[in-house]
Amino acid sequence: MSSRIPELLEMLHTMITEAWGLPLGAEKCVIERDKALDLLDEIRAQFPTEIAEAKRLIDARADFINNAKREAEAIKKNAEDRARQLIDEQEIIRISRDRSNDMLSNAEAATTELRRVANEYVDDAMQRSEEALAAALRELQQSRAKFKQAARAVAAPQRQAGRPDIDID
Numbered sequence: 001m002s003s004r005i006p007e008l009l010e011m012l013h014t015m016i017t018e019a020w021g022l023p024l025g026a027e028k029c030v031i032e033r034d035k036a037l038d039l040l041d042e043i044r045a046q047f048p049t050e051i052a053e054a055k056r057l058i059d060a061r062a063d064f065i066n067n068a069k070r071e072a073e074a075i076k077k078n079a080e081d082r083a084r085q086l087i088d089e090q091e092i093i094r095i096s097r098d099r100s101n102d103m104l105s106n107a108e109a110a111t112t113e114l115r116r117v118a119n120e121y122v123d124d125a126m127q128r129s130e131e132a133l134a135a136a137l138r139e140l141q142q143s144r145a146k147f148k149q150a151a152r153a154v155a156a157p158q159r160q161a162g163r164p165d166i167d168i169d
Contacts, residue, residue: 012039025108 015036019029 005043005050008039008043008046012036012043015039 015031018033022028022030131144
């Protein structure tokens, strides 16, 4: 629907500017009252339609702006949610790395401690075995010495008796 209001206002303006001026009154003029009133009535008749159209456009604009704001808010919320999710994922990865590093450090420390304890145990076992073997060797040497001594004691009377077949050395 096209508006006639600008055209009607232009006609009223032209009517006033072309009107005859009054003598001694540069700001006053003579216009045809009926024509001016008809133009004003027609303008007045057009206003409700124009106002309704303007109101509809303003409402449509407001709806468009509200929809755009809602869409922008939704986009912003989605972006914030995604950012939070990425941050949470990064935090989970960081925590996992930290825990993994802690577990690895603990495992290395436990391995080092286990090796130390195992080495001490083996060294202690070997030392006890060495001491047991040394004690057994001493006991064997003492037994051999006693055996030799006993054998010499038995062999001495036999040598004196003339039996040289026993040799203990």
